[in-house]
Amino acid sequence: MAQVTGTKRLIFDAALALAAERGISGTTMDDVAVRAGVAKGSLYYNFASKDKIFEGVLSEGMAALTEALRSARTGLHGWAAIEALVTTLLCRIAGNTALAKVMAGDIFRTDRAWQETSFAFRHQALAEFAAAIEEAVPTEAGAAGVTGLMASSVFGATLMAGLEWLIFEPDRPQPEVVAAVLATFSGRLNPTPGIR
Amino acid sequence: MAQVTGTKRLIFDAALALAAERGISGTTMDDVAVRAGVAKGSLYYNFASKDKIFEGVLSEGMAALTEALRSARTGLHGWAAIEALVTTLLCRIAGNTALAKVMAGDIFRTDRAWQETSFAFRHQALAEFAAAIEEAVPTEAGAAGVTGLMASSVFGATLMAGLEWLIFEPDRPQPEVVAAVLATFSGRLNPTPGIR
Numbered sequence: 001m002a003q004v005t006g007t008k009r010l011i012f013d014a015a016l017a018l019a020a021e022r023g024i025s026g027t028t029m030d031d032v033a034v035r036a037g038v039a040k041g042s043l044y045y046n047f048a049s050k051d052k053i054f055e056g057v058l059s060e061g062m063a064a065l066t067e068a069l070r071s072a073r074t075g076l077h078g079w080a081a082i083e084a085l086v087t088t089l090l091c092r093i094a095g096n097t098a099l100a101k102v103m104a105g106d107i108f109r110t111d112r113a114w115q116e117t118s119f120a121f122r123h124q125a126l127a128e129f130a131a132a133i134e135e136a137v138p139t140e141a142g143a144a145g146v147t148g149l150m151a152s153s154v155f156g157a158t159l160m161a162g163l164e165w166l167i168f169e170p171d172r173p174q175p176e177v178v179a180a181v182l183a184t185f186s187g188r189l190n191p192t193p194g195i196r
Numbered sequence: 197m198a199q200v201t202g203t204k205r206l207i208f209d210a211a212l213a214l215a216a217e218r219g220i221s222g223t224t225m226d227d228v229a230v231r232a233g234v235a236k237g238s239l240y241y242n243f244a245s246k247d248k249i250f251e252g253v254l255s256e257g258m259a260a261l262t263e264a265l266r267s268a269r270t271g272l273h274g275w276a277a278i279e280a281l282v283t284t285l286l287c288r289i290a291g292n293t294a295l296a297k298v299m300a301g302d303i304f305r306t307d308r309a310w311q312e313t314s315f316a317f318r319h320q321a322l323a324e325f326a327a328a329i330e331e332a333v334p335t336e337a338g339a340a341g342v343t344g345l346m347a348s349s350v351f352g353a354t355l356m357a358g359l360e361w362l363i364f365e366p367d368r369p370q371p372e373v374v375a376a377v378l379a380t381f382s383g384r385l386n387p388t389p390g391i392r
Binding site: 021023025026082105107109148149153156157158159160161167176179183188190191 | 217218219220221222274275278297300301302303304305306307329332333342344345346348349350351352353354355356357359360361363372373375376377379380381382383384385386387
């Protein structure tokens, strides 16, 4: 996806900042124009509607995330790949908390005009986790077709812990958060791994 | 928390159903009155504002969830307690998917009138997970104060996998979903548990 620049960039950044504060539904085209410092004519010239802006913002964010995840796990296998994915996702959440908040709030909305686009991008990001998990877990997990659910679990755990950290405990050093999320999956919760 | 009944019950159920379809911000008092089959005068007699309705809906839901979690882990320890908590949370999500969707979308909003109430209830639900984790993990995790983040991870994993299941794969039997989420935490992702 080509980098969005110029007026479109100003509009994307303003829309994202507003949605992180008050939600997508609570953000109007007028708000976006004022925050971006862009005339209303110019705003509508670039985007026909608020839906088009947020479709763009979320698609751009998810595409960048997928690319970062893919590159992070390249050459790694098993637990090392999962570690790299969790670390990268936490890094991205810390680097753009507004985007993470808006995505977390939007991920299960089924009434959005951009729903199909959003589901497709979500699927691509989750597929990076699924690929690493498929390699790490015994074949019977793959056979039951539950790799996708395990990918959602790892993604959801990282997203929730990451937002918890940035919203409620922003002073905690990032490596502690990475370690805590990884500890959840490492097996230490289950001291008798025979019982699964 | 006393069971909400009568007109208030009709209003809560209508508000929740609408918010699951179109978000809290997209739901108006007029919509709620129509969906509940309640006159506007009666609606405002019971709740001064939309904020008051959703504060009530979310508080009731979180209180019931916390009670269910607490009762599920009573008498259990370690991994068995975590299994019971994950199973119970998935059960609640399946039993009231509308509530789970609205909670998932609202959990990191920082602009809500009911924010303090919502944070307090969220904290109570997470504390049930934290208590079980504290018992299950080696002391160094507790010492670093990361039990809360691990609780968020387990909660976030279960919430995301549960919504993924109910929205995208509703035909999958519940035991498979429980097994997939538990497999994520069981240690099978990390075949060499020495490397943590």
